[in-house]
Amino acid sequence: MALRYGFSLFFPAFLFLSVWAGEGDGPANPAATRETVHLFRNLKKLAGKGFMFGHQDDLAYGVNWRYEAGNSDIKTVTGDYPAVYGWDLGGIEMGQENNLDGIPFKKMKQFIRDGYARGAVITLSWHARSPSGAEKGAWDTTHGTVASILPGGANHALYKTWLDKIAVFIAALKGSKGESIPVLFRPFHEHSGNWFWWCRNACTDFEYKTLWRFTVYYLQNEKKLNNLLWVYNTSDNVKTSGEFLARYPGDDMVDMLSFDAYQSDDPQKNDWFVKNVGSLLKMIGELAKEKGKLTALAETGYEAIPYPEWWTDVLLKAIGDNQISYVLVWRNHGYAEWNKKMHYYAPYKGQVSAADFQKFYDLPVTFFEKDVLAEKLYQ
Ligand code: BMA
Numbered sequence: 001m002a003l004r005y006g007f008s009l010f011f012p013a014f015l016f017l018s019v020w021a022g023e024g025d026g027p028a029n030p031a032a033t034r035e036t037v038h039l040f041r042n043l044k045k046l047a048g049k050g051f052m053f054g055h056q057d058d059l060a061y062g063v064n065w066r067y068e069a070g071n072s073d074i075k076t077v078t079g080d081y082p083a084v085y086g087w088d089l090g091g092i093e094m095g096q097e098n099n100l101d102g103i104p105f106k107k108m109k110q111f112i113r114d115g116y117a118r119g120a121v122i123t124l125s126w127h128a129r130s131p132s133g134a135e136k137g138a139w140d141t142t143h144g145t146v147a148s149i150l151p152g153g154a155n156h157a158l159y160k161t162w163l164d165k166i167a168v169f170i171a172a173l174k175g176s177k178g179e180s181i182p183v184l185f186r187p188f189h190e191h192s193g194n195w196f197w198w199c200r201n202a203c204t205d206f207e208y209k210t211l212w213r214f215t216v217y218y219l220q221n222e223k224k225l226n227n228l229l230w231v232y233n234t235s236d237n238v239k240t241s242g243e244f245l246a247r248y249p250g251d252d253m254v255d256m257l258s259f260d261a262y263q264s265d266d267p268q269k270n271d272w273f274v275k276n277v278g279s280l281l282k283m284i285g286e287l288a289k290e291k292g293k294l295t296a297l298a299e300t301g302y303e304a305i306p307y308p309e310w311w312t313d314v315l316l317k318a319i320g321d322n323q324i325s326y327v328l329v330w331r332n333h334g335y336a337e338w339n340k341k342m343h344y345y346a347p348y349k350g351q352v353s354a355a356d357f358q359k360f361y362d363l364p365v366t367f368f369e370k371d372v373l374a375e376k377l378y379q
Contacts, residue, residue, distance in 0.1 A: 050365035054084025054328030073348035090127030093162035119373035146203035167223035180227035236261035263302035277318035301345030311360035
């Protein structure tokens with residue numbers, strides 16, 4: 001009781017929000033824009049029919065190409081674009097022109113507008129650089145870093161400048177009628193892991209929740225961004241719903257439950273991926289049903305996809321009959337200089353899994369861009 005009282009005195013505004021927000025079948029934000037409300041409701045309906053396919057950085061580059069207008073590795077295989085485009089804001093907090101993987105933010109804005117104009121869904125992640133260990137970027141686990149950016153912390157004013165930069169970027173994302181483009185925002189992702197400065201080995205559950213609540217409060221109430229759907233995300237190491245929800249900030253500040261899981265070993269020798277992803281999707285599906293939220297497999301993939309049937313024999317089986325909004329595979333960097341191997345997760349023309357990906361594309365349950373255009377997700 002004493003703790004609660006002290007806490008609410010310290011951070012009143014964003015604590016009290018929880019009293020009345022988050023009810024009903026719309027997004028958590030009661031002031032969400034029309035298109036954002038439509039997207040939330042349409043995604044709920046869509047989850048009963050199938051799931052969307054997403055790809056990180058899809059329009060910017062692929063294996064063996066960079067910045068070619070209209071190009072997409074997914075399109076070279078299927079003739080269609082993904083239904084979900086993932087982009088990462090890492091670096092924006094430093095005022096950089098390019099994100100951590102070299103994409104100019106100016107180009108990213110245009111890719112986002114292009115994807116939205118074609119009826120697709122946009123999701124943003126944020127590999128924010130640690131204020132404590134800048135040279136390691138987001139991959140710094142100095143204790144106390146999250147605490148330092150919370151209200152009262154030494155880096156709190158700095159953190160607000162980061163959010164101000166994010167707000168400028170997001171506010172510039174407009175559709176042809178001047179409407180704000182809805183964004184599935186997934187900050188501080190994979191928090192159950194042990195590699196980022198917001199992970200569970202680097203900050204307490206309470207600090208994480210406070211960081212989330214402050215971030216939502218600031219972007220929604222101070223910056224008036226009402227086009228965000230908030231995506232809560234863990235890694236694949238959580239076993240129970242209690243563990244999954246350990247850092248859940250509240251129904252009033254989350255719209256989607258998700259986790260990230262990658263195939264790391266040979267799927268023909270080890271069925272861990274199918275089993276684990278399947279059971280985690282079931283678990284978050286049940287939680288989402290209770291809470292009236294959406295779900296996703298927010299990041300996945302098998303690096304360089306050496307198993308030709310990975311799409312229909314592994315990924316599809318892992319998803320099973322779980323009703324999720326989307327699955328997104330990570331970026332197609334191509335040859336990675338830093339560890340001297342290929343780093344990509346989506347097929348491209350001629351890649352060994354391309355034929356199987358075409359089969360995956362042809363299934364009635366997989367939604368790509370042409371399918372979602374017909375769904376009119378924003379109306
Ligand atoms: C990782 C790798 C890195 C990249 C980071 C953020 O999985 O792809 O090369 O910098 O994601 O996009």
